[in-house]
Amino acid sequence: MCPPIPQGTMSGLGCEAGYFLSAISEGARADHYNFSAVTMLVLLGGIFLIHVTTIILLLVATIDNAWWFTDTISTDVWGRWIKANGVWNLTDIPDFYPQEYLQAVQATTVLSCIFSILGLFVFVAQLFTLAKGQRFTFSGIFQLIACLCIMIAASIYTDIFHRKENDGWYGHSFILAWISFVLTFISSIIYFVLRKKTA
């Protein structure tokens, strides 16, 4: 059971957060509780923010057709935007693309989004059900799988597509895919290392 939460604290945050906040408001008597509670809250907030950021980056990389740009086109992985007479039109990806690799990139980007979002839900659930001193293993595992998936997608894309074309450059979705690979990796490491300091 949770200790009674004094008035003035936010309701609906759950037992732990309420407990942290009551510990803070209790004052000088429990100084080391103060310190660890505040740092724990800040740490959790930071990790949550990183996780949400990776989800947003992954979503942009998956949904926006902007992996490769030239002066007139913005393409991959779902369709191709072609600029004709100042108007952008969405067309199909041309047939000379190797279909298996393209569909593999599509599938792995979608999978990385799914796993990252699932990981967020698992993290919030573990926050309330984990015993003291245990690690956030499941959230870490989900973020690691998401990292693996987006790494596969970005690697396949870098190695297979647009190798011989010199008149274009990589777009923001491509860059965000690689950045989210790094961020998901860091995030999963943090989940594996972090222990729940207070119950």
Added chain:
Amino acid sequence: MLLFLTLVSAALVAIAPQSQAIVIYTGWERHALVGSEIRLSCSFFSWRWTSEDVTFSWNYRPDGSRDGISIFHFTGGLPYLDNKGPFRDRLEFVGNPQRRDGSILIKNLDFNDNGTFTCDAKNPPDIVGRPSSVRLLVFDKLPVQAGVITGAIIGAVLGLLVLIVVIYYLMRFLVARRVFSLSVSKHGKKGKGKEGSQQRQGPALYAAMDQSKLKASASEKKKQESRKDKK
């Protein structure tokens, strides 16, 4: 009463189809390899019984051409195949008109066979209807359909995830049951003297295994509370 019902139903059957038309079904698009054969299916729906004068006609319009030519006609119970046009000696009638199937088989496909095939069926007196077209695409190498591999990969990985979660919870459940039954049998053998203490252990173990995280955190909180109270 029965006579009245049959009269009413017969009247309905006679009246209703006046507003309905014959509906013809073919495919939308067909893909085939060069040199292979393809079966173009055509069937129809009609409120009337299949008449003996049912007719099927197939019309072919090449890609890029505005006119079509007739390549097949079934009437009076007999099929008439193309014997002068591009499909001579390559057509075969594989349908069953009495079962409303007017399918044809084209053998030895070539790139010149790319085009639109239109099927028109008539079931006298139900003759008002729209013909339906199927587009034939001939490839030298069959391309992968859009999204097949994508869907397969996503489905496989998610299915694997669900399987792992199910197996994990099943294992936990089985281990908990085994521990519970072991502790119960132990308590049964040791006799009445130690019954009280043992009884508390068994279910506690089972409960601990099953809801370990919740109970552990609750007991931890209780310990912390008592520690705080002492201070």
